Each structure stands twice: as C-alpha cells, then as structure tokens.
Amino acid sequence: MTPHNHTGLLLVLACLPVPAWANAPEPVPRYAEFKAWQVGCDNTRRCTAVSASTDTPGMGLEIFRDAGPGGATRLSVFTPAGLRLHGDLGVDGHAVPGVRQAQGQAAIDLLRRLRNADTLDASSNQGERHISLQGMSAALLLIDSVQSRLDHPSAVVRTGSQPDSGIPAAISAPSLPGVIPAPSLSAVEAQTMGEEVMRLTQDQWSEPGLSNWTATAQVSPLDTAHVLVGLRYGCDGDNCMYSYYRAARTAPYQPTVLAFITPPYDDLGGEMYGQFTFDAGNGELTQLAAHGAGCGTRAVWAYDGTAMQLKEFRSMRGCQGLDPARWPVIWRTATQATPSK
Template sequence: MTPVPGRLPRWMRERLALSGAAQALSRRPCAAVAAGLVALSVFAAQAASPAVPAYREFKDWIVACDNVRRCEARLAPAAGDTLPMRLLVAREAGPAGAVGLDLAGEKPLSADALRLDGAALTGADRPAAAGSAWTNDGEGSYRLQGEPALEMARRLEQARQMAVQQSDGPLQLSLDGLAAALRFIDDVQGRVGTLTALHQPGAGPVSQVPAAPALPVVQAAAAPTPLADTQAFAAAVRTRNAALVARKCDAPRGASDDAMPLTDTDALVLLRCWSGAYQSAALVLRVPRSAPQQARPVALPDVPGGLPVGKNDDPSVATEAFYDPATATLSSFAKSRGIGDCGIARSWVFDGTAFQPASRDEQRRCAGSPGDWPALYRTRSVPATATAAPAPAQ
C-alpha cells in the first residue's frame, strides 16, 4: 500500500521535497548556472560603471565619455607624434547606441589603401571601392556607421597592426591600447557581458544595457535691450576699476576690450587680461550700465563631475572669450599649443540670473587634428520663451 504523503513523518516529507528539487535542477545544471553567471556579470558591470564625464588614456589611445555617456576612442600616440590622419571610434549610449568609425586624412585613399596585419581589406570593407560600406566626402574623410562600424571596430581590436598605403610608403596607425579603450567604453555604457559590447561581446541581452541619460536643459535669457557706445563703456570700466584689473591681470592692453548687453540693467564686459604667442584671455565682468565703477568678476562654473581645469586658473578669466547676446552664450577656446590640436573649449549660457555650464570639449594629448576635440559635457539650450523639457541625448 502506498503511504499517504500527508501521513509521513515530517523529516521524510522534507527529504522527499529536497530530493525532487535537486533532481529537477540536475536535469539542466549548465543552463541554470550559465544564466546566473551572465546575469551576475552584467549586473556587476552596470553597478560599477565609471562616473562621467570621464577622460582616460590607454597607451596610444584616449577615451572621452560625456555626461550622457556618449564615448569616443581616438588614436593619439603617447610619444606625441603629430599624425597626418585621424582615427576614432564613437558610440552613443543606450541599448541601440549607434557606432561610428571615422578615418580622415589630407587626401583621398585608394581602394586598397587599408591593411590589417599586412592584408588588404576586401569587398565592402574597402573605403574607396565601388559598393563600399564607407561614406566619404571626396577629400580624404571616410566614415562607417551602424553594424559595419561595429564589426570594423571589433576587427581593429583583434588586429596587431593597421597601415594606410600612401604614395610615399605605408603610414602605420597604432592599435596599442585600443582594446582597453573599447573595454572602458563598454564599462561606462553598461555593455560588459552583453551582445552589444565592443570588447568581447557576451550572451547578455540588449535589454540589459541601461538607457541613455537625457541631455540637461539650460534656459537662455531673453535678448536684452542694446547697449549704447560699447567701446566707451568698456574703456570706462577699465579706468574706474584699475585696482581690480591690476590684481587679476598681467600687462593688460585695452585695444581688445569689449562690452555687450547682458540684461536690461547690466552689461557683460570683457577686458583684455593677458596675451600669449597664439591666444589671449579676458577678465569677465558684470557691470551695472548706470555705474561702470561697480564691476564684479563673474566666476564661471565648471561642469558637474569634478574634472580638473588647472591649478592656477581664475574662474573669472576666459581664454579667447566671446559673448553672443542673441543666444546668451559665452564661449572660451584655450589651445595647449599653437596648432590647436589639444586644449579645452567651454561654453556657458546666461539664464537671466547667472551663467550655467553648457558644454566642455577637451583633448589633453596633442595628436595633430586642430580644433577637433572630444566632448565631455553637453546640454540643450532653449530660449526663455520655450518650455525647458528634458530631451534624449543626440
């Protein structure tokens, strides 16, 4: 006679229950363990994602990730060599984050110009061939987008050497550090262990990649009434605030002083503060239109995230400063050397009360691409009459 389970001793019922669970698990141990490991690895990677904005250097490559986790990996040799060609891999954040790969030189390439580990690319992978997956501007700039860019980035990561055949011989493009750079991008965007990873894609589904953050919104002040006789006003500000200018500036010159309307009652004045071999800087002042002697330095805030600007930087002094009253935007462009292939560019938007950080582009290692610096901080500016609703990153 078969015993009735409810009448069995408690210890026997518990043993039978445990035995049944163990047998069920034993029928598919590999699948259960594998799924658990994938989930744990993806969760751990996302939980430990580096803070942004982020800037890193990996051997001959640099990586910049902005505040909405868009990242760029750029070739920038550690030896400081000036390259006649630009190579970068960029990726948007989010599950469907698009990949772009740019290769730009001083002149167009031949169809068989690119070599990976000594072998020429074939088919649609050739930049200048008929039916190529690359788009180009006819002047030496080539771009891959989407799946072809993702596949090429993974191929570059696995290669040891990349060369571009030119009329005067091959140009070697270093891949040292690219694998670490792509892994860092995956870390920042929460892709490690997923199908979307640039470096060593795993089995984690696309749905496990975090959504891209929205761009912060800054609301620009309405255009103020014009300021009469701007040059005379700037001259009066310099004369009547001589002690302040002497304390803040070195050997000031007044020829490039300027004044612009900031509000209906205040002006923004830029007084030449110092001049270098290839750039100059201005002291940024907020001044009542009716009292030019009451100038106050404007402390321009840096972007959130604690990125260094410089030990001796005065927040009220901006290099190559320019203010546009129509958009309420103040911009600064500071080159680290004359050709402008490294440096920092920033902008601020006046919201009617104070200046808010709007953008920051930066490249600390010089690499031969003038003025082309990766973004570390972006916002969306809206006019005072618009509704400042958050927008997805673009």
Template sequence: MLRAVVLSLLVLGAAPCLARELPEQAPLWLQQEGWISACNNRRDCQLLYAPNIELAEPVNHLTLLIRSQAGPEGQLQLQLEHQGAPFDPAALRLDGQPLDPGLLAALVQEQESADSTRQQQYFRVDDQPLARQWLARLRSRQVLELPGEQPAQVLLKGLPDLLQGVDQVQQRQGTVSALAAPGEQPRSAVPGVRPAQAMRPYPGVKPLGTRERAGLLAAVQATLPAPKAEEDDDYVMPPRIEVYPLTAQQALVFEFSDCGAYICLFDISSRSRTAPYALQPLQMQALPEGSVDHAGGINYYPETGVLSSFLMGRGVGDCGEMASWHFDGQAFQLTDYRRMPSCSGLGYEHWPVLWSAEAPKRP
C-alpha cells in the same frame, strides 16, 4: 572661468539592470599609449588614436576614431582619417595582412570640404554589424598600418582595455552590444540615459547705452594698476577691457592681459549697469576637471546669449580646448566642451567631447 566642482565618476557594477537608469553627469577623460578615451555628460563615448604632427614633417598619418552612443539603442561608428597623398584602402594592413574584402567594402568615403588646404581622406563605417566586425578584428590585433617609406600606423595594443572602460561607463558588460567582449544578454539590458534637463530660453537684453558703456569702462579702469612706461624693463601691455549687456541690471565684463599671438589671460566678472558700477554675482557652470582656466580667448554675443571660449595649442588651431555656454537670464549653462591635446591636424568637429547639451532656440 569659474572652477568646476569635481564631477565624481561612479563605480559601475558589472551586471546591467533593465530598471536602472544611468546618471546624467559623468564626464570621463583618459590618455593612454597614444589613445584618448572621452565620455561626455550623456555617457556618449569616443576613443581616438591621433599622433602629434610637426608642421615641418612630411605628412602621412592615420587617425582612428570610435564613437559609441550610450543607451540600449546607442549606435557604433568607426572613422578612419588619413593625412597625406590619397591612397586606396586596399593598401591597409592589419598586423601585416590585407583586410577582408567585406571589411574594406564597408568603408564609406566622406568628401573633404572644397576650401580645405590639407590632404585628408575620411572613411567611416556606419553599418552596425559591419562596424562590430571591424571592431572585433581591431581589438584582437596589434597594428593597423598603411605601408610605405614612412608607414602610417594606429597602434592597437591598448584598445581592448579602453573598450572595456567604455563598457563599464555605459554598463554594456555581458550584453550583445558590449564593445570589448559581447555576451548573451539583450541590448535592452543596457541602462537608459535620463533626458537632459530643459534649459530656460535666453530672454534677450537691451543694449548698453553710450553713458552706461563709458561709466563701466571707467569703473573697471579705476581698479587696475597704473600702466608702466614702455621703456621699463618689466613693461607689459595694459589690459584690454570689453563690456556687454547681460540683464537689465547687470553687465558682463572681460579683462584681457598678457596677450600673445593668439592667447590672452582673461578674467570674467559682472557689474551693475548703473553707478557706482559695483561688482555683482555671476553664475556660470564650470568646465569639467582638467580644463585650462582664464587663458585663450573668449567672446559673448548679447544678440543670442551665447558665450564661447577657445584655447589654441598652436596657430593652425588643430589642438586645444573649445567651450560654449547658454545664458538663461540667470546663469550661464554649459552646452559644449571639447578638448584635443594632440596637435594632429584634426578640425574641432572631430575633437573629443566632454560636455554636450542643447540650448533652446529663441522664438
């Protein structure tokens, strides 16, 4: 993947202004004391406390996710996830004390999918006043705990500073919707977010013919070093090549090498669909800073113009990176990128998101 130009994070002022709008592009990533703070290009933010989980250890873990949408009408959601034997939320303790009955009543349990093999419980708080009551209690305490022989804990020490960081990114300081220290200014004082730039639809493409495919594969193969014999000490498996139609004139080429159980090194390029199958420019929006390039797996679907990549931190797929792009006939536009450094048992739908954009549907 092509390396991104580093997207600068703006230094945001402390006093929001009604007439001002937030810039669209501002991915933010921070790890601190077991917490992950991530804000995507739309300045929707997530705070996630997720411990690493060894596959062989007994499972009893708590994960806390706080989502804050950008803009004056942005919603706040809290989600508590537990892995282990089912428990009654009344067993939770905040600094050793039971939680208020009103806070417990605000927890709405989500049902785990029927095909799941993990012992997981999800509880969320969607009601806005109650979500803010929950947040007020959490930011003034040290630990949320599920007691037991091996207690499951969410350490809250660094939470106030992280909430303040989200307020700065979304310019909520001094407003009633501030997460760290609500003030007196109205919600309308929070800047809006500019609408996302519209993408061109995918125009479709004619499939590669047998002769085109054979010529492309031969042209790419000719650029590779001669394969080594299997008995050589420095033998490596020869690269695997995949070719796809991109436009009427261009083809997309993947070269995979040094493949392991679920990770390969790979290169992406574009070549002409006609002899001599020369290299062509390839426009592709790069990933936010801190991503891993040219490793993992990648797929392209010429029927839809969707390019996707994944990097799994381990075989069960509960950590790593995932991305997808939309091809608009000229360039690949990033539509989704999420990252999860902690192998915490969470599915990718709960991973922190650093980029989100909606691609137009084909007519």
C-alpha cells in the same frame, strides 16, 4: 576538533545576492589615454575615442557610441583639407572595404576586427598615411565598461550572453535655457563702457609691477539691461588671463563679477585662462586653453540670464595636432527652444 566547513561556507556565499555596488556603473565624466588613443565619456555616458596619425598632414579615426541598449555606434576616418585618400584602407597591410565610414552593427563588427590589429594604413595624394591601433582595445573596453555593456552581446570587447535589455538607459543631458539676442551697441557706447568698467574694477585684477598686466576690454551686448565686459591681461603667448563683468547698459554701470557655474567634477576646469571669445548672437562664451599643438581643453559657456552655465567641455591631453572640434566631449547639455518674442 571539528574541521571548518569551507565548502559549505562557499556555497552559502554563492547564494547571497550581489550587492548593488558590485554592479554600479563607473562615474562620469571620464577621460583616459591608452597609447595612441584618447577616450572620453561624457555626463550622459556617450563616449568618443579618437586617434590621429603622426604624419603631417595626417588622417584620423574617431569612434562615437551612445549609451543605452540601442545606443548608436559610428566610426569615421577624417582628413584635413588638401589630403585625399586613395582606394580602400588597409589593416596591417590587408585592404578592408568600408573602413572610412560605418555605423550600427557594421561599425561594431569592424571595431571588433580593428581592435586586434596594429595599424590602419592608407595611400593618399601626399604619400602613405598610418594610424596606430595600439591602445584601441583598451579604449573600447573602457567604453563597454562605462556603458555597462560588459558580458552583453552589444559589447565590443568582452561580449557575453546577458541580454542587452538589461543595459542601463542613457542619462538625460541637463537642459539650458535658450537665449534671445540682446540689442546691439555702438562702437562709442562699447568704448565708454569698457573704459569705465576697467577704472571701477582695476583693484580686482591689476598688478602694477607686471609689464604684461595692462588690460584691454571687449564689450558685448548680453541682454536688454546688461552688457558683458571682458578684460584681457597677463598674456603669455596666445593664452591670457580674463575677468568678466556684468554691467548695466547705463551709467554708473555698476559692474559685478559674472558668475561661472561649473558642475562639481575636477576634469571640467573653471580657470579664467586661455583664449575667450563671446558670440552675442547666441549668448555663448568659448574658452580655448591650448597646452600644445592640437591639445588642451575647450569649454563653451551659455548665458542663462544671470550667470554663465557650462554647455560643453572637450578635452585632449595627447598632442596629436587635432582641431578642437575633434576632441572628446566630456560634458554636454541640451538647449531649450528660444521662446518667440
């Protein structure tokens, strides 16, 4: 019997072209936790990583990196009001200048040093402060992978000789139309509209057997022909249920459920629960769903003339006491210039 020629087969396989799926970029949006680090990569492949100290009040470290061959890189140490850091920060007890703020190649070089360390230390007006660097290397590796930098010189963790010119360009952010502020409402108009919309829609949201299901209405101008009526009910602490209606500015108001358009990704929520606030000046509705101290999700919705479109989504699964403005962005858009009147 003739023996199988395994060597020849391996040579043939080695010469075959690599299938497209083998180098396919990772799907986005993407969110992950690595010990003390939270990392999110949004729909354009821009990535954010953040970690905060367990001290109260504590400092934090955040990293931003844009996709593409020349994607900007930035890192910064931040502190809450009242906390002032003294001198250079230390890495595993050794002072290292330039850690507080860095960008470009200086930021990349610094990240390569920090990723192999354990702790970032600082002296402050309120004592020693510490940030764990454990999990940072894994977070940076994920960013390299999502942005297809692995084995390229610009990778932070797994560098290589493949030219950076082969790194895919950043994905363009979807564009949302600008909004012209709507005519204002008087307090009397808003109260009348709110009461009538509650009466017309009560069979859609009311639960007579529940004591916390009494609704309150917030009425805001939406456009020249409509108002936004938000009904708040079913509260549990700071979080409540909400129903939103688009109603005519004149009787009989004819309220219809306002549509919320969410991209088809599981991580982007869509539940009408949390704390909602509407800014009539820019047509934006902000939803904060807190899951603990400094963690949860925050969505910003923009009115496009008929519905609410998701403008931005931030997520923070690890409760580190951070303000929502520090949470990683996993969905973002670009806003068109508002046409002049």
